Amino acid sequence: MSIFPTPPSGTSARAMTIPPHAVRPSPVPRGTSALVSAVLADPASADRVWAGVRRLGTPVVEGAGPVRDVTFWHRGEAARVAVVINKLVDDTTYRDALLDRLPGTDLWALTLRLGSGWRGSYALAVDDGAPPRLPEATLAELEQRRVRARSVTDPARHAAVDAWYDLQRHMRPDPLARETTDLGPHGRGGSVGSGPDAPAPRAWPAAPRGRIVPVRHGTRRAWWHVPDADPGPEGWDVLVLLDGDRWGDVHGPGAGAQLDAWAAAGVLRPTATLLLAHGGLAERVADLTCNPALVDDVVALLDASPEAIGAVTRSPERTAIAGQSLGGLTALYAQCVAPDRFGASVCHSGAFWWPNAVGGEPAEWLTRMIAGSGTRLGRVHLEVGTGEWVLLDPTRRLRDVLETRCDAFSYAEFDGGHDAACWEITLPTALAFALGEQRRDGPGQRAGRTADSTARSTAQAPASATPTHG
Missing domain, CATH: 3.40.50.1820 (Alpha/Beta hydrolase fold, catalytic domain)
Structure with missing residues (x-):
C-alpha cells in the first residue's frame, strides 16, 4: 500500500456524505410538438394520434438539428402525471415536468427540448389513486433519500422536497418505451429515451x-x-x-x-x-x-x-x-x-x-x-x-x-x-x-x-x- 492521506471523518459524517442538493441551474427546457398541436386543434383526432404514438414508441422525437422536441405521452384517468428523468428535474422544477392533459381527451403530453445526442432512463409518475406499484424496498429507499434531502436543504425547500418524493412514489415504466434497461429506475424493464444521435x-x-x-x-x-x-x-x-x-x-x-x-x-x-x-x-x-x-x-x-x-x-x-x-x-x-x-x-x-x-x-x-x-x-x-x-x-x-x-x-x-x-x-x-x-x-x-x-x-x-x- 502507498502512503496516502487519511480521508476525513468530520463532525457531521451523515451530512458530509449526502450529495449537495444544488438547485438546477436552468429551467426545464419545454418544447412544442406537431402531434400535440393536432390534438389541441381537433380533440376528435386523439385516437388517431395515439395510434401513431403507439406505432412510433415513446418518447416521440420531432424536428431536426442538434436540439429536438421530445414528447412523453400517457393515456388514462389520473390526478396528475409527470415524467421523472434524473438530472432534468428536481424538487424545485418538478412542476415543469408535469404532463398536460389535452382538453377533451384522456391524453397527457409533455414536450421537452433535448439534445439530439441525449440519452436517459425515465419513468412516468402516474397519480391515479391506485397504491404505488414500486417494490417495498424501493419505497423505503425513496423515504431514506427524502430524509437525506431535507437534512441538507434550506427549510424553505422542505415542502417541495416532500412533494417531489411523494410524486416519485407513483413511478412506473412507460409501456410504450422503445427501449428498456435492467439498470433503470425500476431495475428490470426501466424505460429509456434517446435522441437520434445518441449512442445506441x-x-x-x-x-x-x-x-x-x-x-x-x-x-x-x-x-x-x-x-x-x-x-x-x-x-x-x-x-x-x-x-x-x-x-x-x-x-x-x-x-x-x-x-x-x-x-x-x-x-x-x-x-x-x-x-x-x-x-x-x-x-x-x-x-x-x-x-x-x-x-x-x-x-x-x-x-x-x-x-x-x-x-x-x-x-x-x-x-x-x-x-x-x-x-x-x-x-x-x-x-x-x-x-x-x-x-x-x-x-x-x-x-x-x-x-x-x-x-x-x-x-x-x-x-x-x-x-x-x-x-x-x-x-x-x-x-x-x-x-x-x-x-x-x-x-x-x-x-x-x-x-x-x-x-x-x-x-x-x-x-x-x-x-x-x-x-x-x-x-x-x-x-x-x-x-x-x-x-x-x-x-x-x-x-x-x-x-x-x-x-x-x-x-x-x-x-x-x-x-x-x-
Whole structure:
C-alpha cells in the first residue's frame, strides 16, 4: 500500500456524505410538438394520434438539428402525471415536468427540448389513486433519500422536497418505451429515451456462458465471474466491479451475461471479474466514501482467490477497478492507495464533490489530495454527463489535475444525467481502455482526452466515450 492521506471523518459524517442538493441551474427546457398541436386543434383526432404514438414508441422525437422536441405521452384517468428523468428535474422544477392533459381527451403530453445526442432512463409518475406499484424496498429507499434531502436543504425547500418524493412514489415504466434497461429506475424493464444521435446499445453476439463463484471475506459478499475461455499461461486479467451485483446479475439465470458477451466480442481479454455487493443505501454510502477498509477487503479477496477460478494476475498493469457515482470516487481512491494492486480505474459520474461542505469539511477531498501528494497513477478513465450539474465542474477540475499524473488518461462527457442507461453504453469501451489495451501499448503512453472539444461547450453536443491515443 502507498502512503496516502487519511480521508476525513468530520463532525457531521451523515451530512458530509449526502450529495449537495444544488438547485438546477436552468429551467426545464419545454418544447412544442406537431402531434400535440393536432390534438389541441381537433380533440376528435386523439385516437388517431395515439395510434401513431403507439406505432412510433415513446418518447416521440420531432424536428431536426442538434436540439429536438421530445414528447412523453400517457393515456388514462389520473390526478396528475409527470415524467421523472434524473438530472432534468428536481424538487424545485418538478412542476415543469408535469404532463398536460389535452382538453377533451384522456391524453397527457409533455414536450421537452433535448439534445439530439441525449440519452436517459425515465419513468412516468402516474397519480391515479391506485397504491404505488414500486417494490417495498424501493419505497423505503425513496423515504431514506427524502430524509437525506431535507437534512441538507434550506427549510424553505422542505415542502417541495416532500412533494417531489411523494410524486416519485407513483413511478412506473412507460409501456410504450422503445427501449428498456435492467439498470433503470425500476431495475428490470426501466424505460429509456434517446435522441437520434445518441449512442445506441450494441447488439452483442451470443457467447459461451461463464461461471459465477461466490466468495466472502468476513461479512463482505462478492462473486467471481470466470469466462468460458482459456486464461493463458499468465493467468486471468482481473477486473473489480463495484456495485458488481448490479452489473453481473449474480442471482439471475443470465448471471454474467454482459461480461460473457464483452469477452466473446473481443472487447476484453480473458478476464476474471470480482463483483462486489454493497447492501442498502446506508451500507453503500459507508462502503464507497474513500473507505480504506473496503480497499483492504478487496485486496484480501484478490489475494485469496479460490482455486476453482484458476490463477489470477497480481500485476497492477493487468488489474483494473471500475465504479459509478460513489463507486467512481472509490475506484480512483483505491488506485491511489493501492497502486501496487490497481493499475487502472474507470470512473463513471464519480461523486468527486465528496465530502459535502455542509458536513464541516472542504469539498473535493480526493482531487485536493491527488494534487498535493505527488501521486502518480497508471491508467485512468473519467466520464461525466453534461447534465450532471453537481458533478460536471468537480470532474473537470479533477481532469485537469490527472492529465499530468497518469501514464495513460482518457476523458469523456456524454449528453445525459447521473444515469446507468448512459454508463452501460460506454462501460465496455472504457474497460477496453483500462484492460484490453494494457499489453498493447504498455506503461508510459498517454491517451488523448476523449471529447475534449466538448469539455467546455454546450450540453447539446454529443460526446463519444471512445478513448483516443496521442
